[in-house]
Amino acid sequence: MTERRHLVTLGMFIIDEFAYLDEDGNPTSRTVPPQIGGGGTYALLGARIWLRPHQVGMIVDRGHDFPEDIQKALESFGKEMWLYRDDPTRETTRAINEYKGDFRGFRYLNPKLRLTPRDLWNTVYEQPANVHFICSPTRAIAIVYEIQATAGWTPTTIYEPIPDRCVPEELPALRSILQFISVLSPNAEEALSMLSINAPPTRSLVEHACQQFLDMGVGPGGTGAVIIRSGSMGAFVSTRAKGGRWIPAFWGPEDAEHVVDVTGAGNAFLGGLSAGLLLAQNDIYRATLYAAVSASFIIEQEGMPRLKTQSNDSGSLTELWNDDEPQRRLNKLLLDTQAEQS
Template sequence: MDETSTRRSFVTLGLFIIDEFAFMDEHGRPTGRVLEPQIGGGGTYAAIGARIWLPPSQIGMILDKGHDFPGPIEDALLQYGQEMWMFREQPQHATTRALNSYKGENPSFEYTTPRIRITPEDLRATGLANPKVLHFICPPARALAIMSEVQDGWSSVAVYEPVPDRCIPEELPALKKVLPLISVLSPNAEEAFSLLSIPLPPTKTMIEKATKDFLDMGVGKEGSGWVLIRCGALGAYMESRATNGRWVEAFWAEDVDKVVDVTGAGNSFLGGFAAGLELSGGDIYEAALHASISASFVIEQGGLPVISEGSAGKWNGDNPFRRLDVLRKRHEHHKD
């Protein structure tokens, strides 16, 4: 198959997960709160972040369907567009599941079934090879393996999201090895600070310093890449060695009551970023504005945002391009 003939705008190697939940008080006793299993996984949220802007035919993600894959969850996924999901039957395996436990205010996350890794070779087998943007979430050593598999004939913008539990100082040597091969490094602020042994809490000044520290390690070929640090309510900060740094606001920064659940916000941010690159012809700043809007739809509720039936282009009852216009004007006002 010609890898450029059906080239997609955004493909993720991230996983689909069925999230299950347990709620306990600070002493470990069940609170009685019950939450039904939900669609989860960093790959899923990233794909939806891109879908807010792009048609399903321009997005690609492999989903492994175990023998226990719930029909209602498949139906829910198909509402976003069948073409974006490459379902792969895995009758010998259980669907990937994870338990999200809350003990008082302290969350924890653990997989309860084995994960099935998705590789660039899998993308070749499903017609998703060489997308315009390739997104992956993994430890640095795995990122290096991924990039070694796509060096021949691929021209994808590689957006690397370090997996949270490996954002520790011990991983920095491995991270330095992969940075020259990727286009965009995007940890969140806490992850960036942990990798660099910078004490919390994050401040804008220290986030800008962390960005420069990563750039000095040589992101992209000949240092041509970007660092994009996601900072929650503070927004996001991006910089390359050739371009002055710039902040992009969180859309709901001025109305925090709209923030219900930040699960998946960072993943959806990067999906929106990829879509913004496509729609703007590669403008990084415009891409980050799109990214902020994608995250704004994800954090308004628990679970994925709702694509509105009967009103094309609306999510949670609102038009993302309307929000984009609001965010652009807010930035123009602050610039004056």
């Protein structure tokens, strides 16, 4: 039997297309080729920054139109990360991102294929240690119940509610599954919206929202964590046992020149968190440092970060992401965090 994966995501693979509109809604001359997309894809890359390809996994539904350049790009991060399901009768799931000034619209161009834990059965991805999913709280009920019904599988569940379903009407569904969620992580706007708090995010409001979710009983016996991702403010991490703590973003408010495109940063954050839970022996606060570093590599460019290897002084190979070492960023962020808390 093959070694089980540390992290498998149930997020979808999507080919992203782009349209840039002027103030009147007409197309501009700016063009961007189709790119790798999907929250699951970004989450897996966030974990891959820290882990080896054989430790993570994702199912990719590959239609008859799957581009060769995207296939090569995916496999440049490691072939073992991807389990392809081919269907020559359908197109690969595609979505269009429409930009009009600061407004970003998103819609699917063809039917999407959702994944559930059942799709992992009898594959090399069966029963991973961590499972990540992105969906509405209502749909999360079915995912959680499939996990619970799988004998002998008690994974760490990392759940991020899908943005357009972070509404007060979904709160009852969320309450019904929180006892089965190890880590709940909306972003700040999503958290406040779900709790009917109609105000711009501030640190105090984020902390208040985090406590409200904890009081609902996250994790078995209330042992879970809530992490509210708050952009350049950082992330607020809280558990009932150890309380709350702010973890700074690697690129903070003073680093705007490094922020090119935040698409996928939250997803990558949670993949990095999963890797951090392994590397930091389940210390949720230290794990969040890994998460922040993963997000930092995503926002520096449009699309995926660049990966290359180089030989170090000992002759072994070191992986560089965007020409930088993740460990260097982690060490810097740790020092920044210690300075902020002292």
